[in-house]
Every structure is written in structure tokens, then in C-alpha cells.
Amino acid sequence: MQSRTPAPRATGRPRSAAANAAILAATRAALVELGWSKLTLGDVATRAGVAKTTLYRRWAGKNELVVDAVAELFDELELPDRGTLAADIEGVVLQFAAILARPEAKSGLMAVVAESTRDDLLRERIRASIVERQKRLVLEGRARAQLRGELPLEPDPGEAARTVDLIFDVVAGAVVHRTLVSAEPADEEWVRGFTRLLLLGLTGAAS
Amino acid sequence: MQSRTPAPRATGRPRSAAANAAILAATRAALVELGWSKLTLGDVATRAGVAKTTLYRRWAGKNELVVDAVAELFDELELPDRGTLAADIEGVVLQFAAILARPEAKSGLMAVVAESTRDDLLRERIRASIVERQKRLVLEGRARAQLRGELPLEPDPGEAARTVDLIFDVVAGAVVHRTLVSAEPADEEWVRGFTRLLLLGLTGAAS
Amino acid sequence: MQSRTPAPRATGRPRSAAANAAILAATRAALVELGWSKLTLGDVATRAGVAKTTLYRRWAGKNELVVDAVAELFDELELPDRGTLAADIEGVVLQFAAILARPEAKSGLMAVVAESTRDDLLRERIRASIVERQKRLVLEGRARAQLRGELPLEPDPGEAARTVDLIFDVVAGAVVHRTLVSAEPADEEWVRGFTRLLLLGLTGAAS
Amino acid sequence: MQSRTPAPRATGRPRSAAANAAILAATRAALVELGWSKLTLGDVATRAGVAKTTLYRRWAGKNELVVDAVAELFDELELPDRGTLAADIEGVVLQFAAILARPEAKSGLMAVVAESTRDDLLRERIRASIVERQKRLVLEGRARAQLRGELPLEPDPGEAARTVDLIFDVVAGAVVHRTLVSAEPADEEWVRGFTRLLLLGLTGAAS
DNA sequence: AGTTAACCGAGACGGTACGTCAGGTCTTTCC
């Protein structure tokens, strides 16, 4: 997950494994307290009980570090079988909203996305470690709904991929916009309304 | 639109009106060339042919300045009558996508949203000068569709307002996410697919 | 005493006479509170109840203003007849020391002298309004001592002038150095010792 | 000689020794070219090939820096045995006058003295590194004169110290006043006249 | 009694320097 992974050496003192986790945790703690723009690498190093040099040896800069620190947050998303597609969607959207409500996610995620508009490597890093990584949820949910007969099978694989992408953008985008731009909570009522809209859009039949 | 608007005086040298426009234009130019994080107020001042102090006399900081500079971009959104609701939506979404594709919008918008997660005044400023300001498009489109009979009248005003907010979050969120996070172009094909989903979700009937 | 005295006009509003005094008094007050380096012309203008422009219309800058403000302090030096040359010297030296002990003199005098090392006009202004102006004390004291027969008449006028200059430099220099550089008080005991030295140097006979 | 001397550490990169000398030399060069009031720490840093932060790490500000830079100038004063007290005095006074004629001394010395009237630490720094440091010359000269029998032994040590202080104030004060305030050269003729006055004052007998 | 020219206050303006802070790099000693 680090940005700088030189060929493993046989000689010299090995890198402390504990340091990596400490640095990422310290980064999240600093995001909570200070937000992205006031977070400094020197401060993160101090919190992690590590020298600044160690930090630079493992990450190229603030952006890469924050992407890794934030990406871990989304790995806790799960999609247990809640019986119906509507319940599955509502469940995962609420989970996603809960993560986005946490200050370390809020503050960090949008900032690195902003930075990524001018940095191709950073954009790719975000796509790989956040976006593509979480599309599994859409795939899993769709497969399960198809098994239940709630969604038809899509014979064209290209069209299927496009639909996954569209759904992902709609879901993630709506929640992010609601939470961060409109600055209103994505609470149960809102999630119900959104799910109804989405489901209707997907199936053409009222939930 | 400035952040610092003391009670208008009768005395003293009046503020240069030309300076405001020059500064906002310079800000957008700097966003294009440098992006948000490398944009410096000193550089903006130089580009605008203005002293740094003049800039600080009118805006509290980088964030407020960028909000004003970016907000102007969205004022060019229009909603001409394209005959059907589907066409109206496709048209405005494409327009919105076109603006978001411009580097000064990309780079600036997400950054100030990120900052706004830790700054209530900034969040309010964004809401007032961007979000609420552009909800006019949703209102106008809905009214027109109702006249055409494409959408039913909504008797409950609270529910109507909630629907407007939901639609705005879904539309804006999806386009932003597609463009900036997924980093794929919101081209005609994608917009068609998205509009179909949205319209179906709103009406329950295929477009 | 102002630095800018344009040719007097016949028409137009005349300059406020009260303003000059108010400005010089405000300058001294600011010197007491802030010292030379933290004194700002804007602050002096405010204290004097005057616009900054008014101040710049009359003085070229901080240095010229301070010279004028400080010069007035030394005009209160007097040389009453105390009966003997020794008493006259002791008296005036104590008076001089008392003025130099005041913070507005301390802080301002050395600063303008320092500035005058790089500004010929300023040096000339200091000479004219402070140095030459106070040499009257030496001249008066010598004349009185010669009348009393305590000092011989000096037939050579060039030599007489050189002696006046020398005495002035020795007296003023010693008191200034004692007060400001050595930072010890020029109290009665010190003044007695200094006067003994000076008088012996002038006459070759113990006082 | 620096103002900030934290307890020496064992760890971390040590401070560059070369930088100190380069900074003080650059300070003197800037004093010559610009004078005290136009000297900026940024410029000094540039001249010394050093970052501004390095400079601030070692000195508290402009005043402390200039005191150190100027103090070094006076260390070149010497008192070789010239045979008689009169010759010794003339020699050292001429040397002192020569240093004071140099622009870096002129411009800097008076300015820091002026500042010291409002800053106790700065005054103490000046006393320690300039005044007390150079009193050695008076002590040495007196001791030598007493050996030669030109001056009587002073049995009372308190009185002896007072006399040293007085002589120092008279000599330094007179030369400084002649050079900077009266703005006349302290040339050989003036020094002869001054020495005659001083010697006569000390011994009561013509030189 | 009007005219008129210079004054006055207020405060914005283009600048320059300030002293601080963060980003990254380099140099030292220790492990």
C-alpha cells in the first residue's frame, strides 16, 4: 500500500512493521483534530513516534499518505444478506453515510480527490485503493438480487459493467453530495427516499 | 459576494470596482495553471495587477476567494425548453458536466468542499453561492414538466422540497463523482444512461 | 521648523497652526510609550487627531518629525548665574542629564543621530536645530567666566571656536555616553567628578 | 556570542560553524551599503548564502545581530606602549576614531544604542560585549602610566573604579559626539587638543 | 456674498519587510 516499495534488501536494519500502522493511525487522528489542510507531516511523525525521514522514506508526500489512511476506512463496509435488494441497498448506503460522517473521512477524502485532479498518479492510486476496491459491493448486491429474481440477468457484459459504474457513481455521488456539499445528514429518512428512487430507476416498478 | 462587506462608507477613497473582477479572473487563471494547492494569493495578486493587501482587504483567505471565483462559473448554466423533461435533463447535465470538466472548476470546487468540512462559515458560503443558487434549475425543470403533464403536481410542499433536494444531490453528486472520482468523462452516452435511470426513478415509466 | 515650506500663498485655506503643536506633542507621547522603532506615523496622526496626509504635507518622514519633536526639549536648558564657573557647569550638566533621562529624548535622539550617518540633510537638520542651537550655553558660560576672571581671554578667534567645539563635544558626549551607553545615572556625584576633571583640564588648577 | 545558545545536544545535525561568521560579515557589508534602517534580515540571509530561518534560529532579531556584528569591530583596538601616557591616549583615541569613521560602525552602533533605551536585555548585551569589554584599554593604560610614575596610585578601589568609568565615558563620549553628532572628523589636531584637556584634567599639569 | 484654491478627514492603494511555518532534504550519532 506504500508508494515507495524498493526491492527488498537482505542487509541493514529492516523497516519497522509497527511503524506503518502507527503512522496511518496517527494520520487519521491528525485528520480528526486538524483537518487536511492543517495536517502536517511533522506532526504526524511526532504523533507516530517516528522521525520525519522515516515517513518520507515510505510515502511520497501528504496526499499519498492520506489516501492510504482513508482507504482503510472503507474496508469495513459489508453487505450482509438482508433479504431484499431494497434492504441491502439501504443497509450499505447507511453504512457508507456513517463512514462519511466521520471527520477523518470527510476531511481527507475530498481533499485528495481535489488534488487528484492535477496528479494522474494520485488519481490512479485513489481509483485502485478506494473506487475499484469498493465496487465489489455493487457486484455482490447485483448478483444476489439476480439470484433472488429481483433483477434480470444482463447478457451483454459491456452493458453490465457500464451499469455497475453508473450505479456506483449515483450511489456514492449522492451520498457524498448530500453529506458534504448540501451538508445535510444522510439519515434513514433520506436513505429510504433515495433507495426508492434508485430502485424504481433500476426496475421500473415501485418498491 | 465578497466575504468582507463593512457598512458602506461615505468617506475615504472608494474601493476599485475593476479590481474585484480582475482578481476573480486571475484566480480562475491561476487555478487552471496551478491547481488549488499550488495557487498562492501573492501570485493571484500579481496576475490581477493588484497588491496582496488589496486582496486580503476584500477576502478572508484563499478559500473564500476560490468559492467566489468558482461560483461565477455555474451562473452560466441555463435551462432552455428542449421540449421534454428527458431532453431538459440531458441538456443541463451535459452543461454541468462541461463546466466540471474545466480545470478551474475541477480543481477549485472539491478543494473548497474539503475545507468546508471544518469551517462552518465556508460551508454556508458554498451553500448560499453555489448550491441554493443552482437549485433554481431543478425548480424550473420540474415546473415546466408539470405544465407539460410529465410530472404530477406535488400537493405537500415539504415533500416537494425534499424531492428537489434529493434530485439535486443525485444529479450533482453523480456527475461530480463520475467526473472527479471515477475520472471518466460524463459524455453523451453516460448522460443518456443516467437520465434514463433518473427519469424512471421519478416517474416509474420508461422514457 | 517644518521640512516642507512651500512658497506662501495668498489664497486658499491656511494650514492649521494648532495641528503642528499637536503633532509634535503626539510624537513625543508616542516616543515615550513606544520608542523610536515602534513609533508609526499613522499612530502619531491618530493621536494628534489629524490625517496621515496632513502629517506628510508638513514633514518629509519619521526622522524629520522626530528631530523637530526632540529639539524642542533642549530649548528649556538655561544657564542662570550660579556664582562660579564650577557651579554653572554643574548646573547645566545636571539639567542636560535630566532631559536625557526622559524617555522621549533618550529614544529619539540616538535614533535620529544613527539615521543621520546616512543622510546628509538629516545631519544638517540636527546640527542646526540641536547642536549649534545649544552651543549658546558654552559661549555664555565662557563669557561669564571670563568676566569673573576664571578663564583667560582667548585672543585667537579660531582657537576660541575650536575650544568651544571641543568643550561641547566633551560635555555632551560624556553625559550621553554615561546615560545611554554605560546606562548609569548622571547623578550629582558623577557630575561633580566630571566637572572637576573638566575644570582642571581647562584651567590646570584644582577647583 | 549568539543570543540563542540552547544546551548543546549530542544528537541531530550540528549547526554550521561557517554560517555564523558568514552572517556577521554579511551584516557588516549590508550596514556599509544600506545602513541600519534599510538593512533587512532577508537581505543579510541572502548575502550570507543562508536561509532566513537559520538566521532567526541563532539571533532573536536585527538588534542582537547588529550588536554582535559591530562588537567584533572594536576587538581590534590595541594599546601598544608608545612611551608616554599622552602618546598612549592619542594613539588609542585615533584608533577608536578610525573605527567609528567606518560606516558599518557608525550606522550600527548608534542605532542599537537607541534601541537599547527600551530593551534591557539589549542594553546588557551591549554593555557586556562592547563597553565592559573595551574598558580593558583604560585599565591597561592607567596601570602602565602608574608604572611610569605619570599617574599616582589610587589606594581606594571604589574611587579607582569610578575614575575608570569616568574616563571611559569622557573619551568614548567625546569621540562619538565629535564624529557622529558634530559630524566633524576626529583628526590628529582634534585628538591632540582633546588629549591635552584630558591629561590636564587628570594630572593638573600641562602635558 | 460668491468664488476659489488649498486645506482637511478618511481610507483604499501598490509596495516592502516582517517573523513564522511547513515542505522536503541533508547530516550527524546511535543501534
Add this chain to the structure above:
DNA sequence: GGAAAGACCTGACGTACCGTCTCGGTTAACT
């Protein structure tokens, strides 16, 4: 050879004053 420590260079920060300017408005002397 990694790691902690901290000095280093770079460059931007936001502030304070500088001295100038542009306003609206005032004031006294000269018509």
C-alpha cells in the same frame, strides 16, 4: 544500513507600515 534528531533551504503565509492617491467636504482670503 535503518532510525531519531534536528539543522538546513525554500517559499508562502498573513500582518503591519510605508508613502501616495482619491474621494467628499470645509474654510478663509479675495473678489
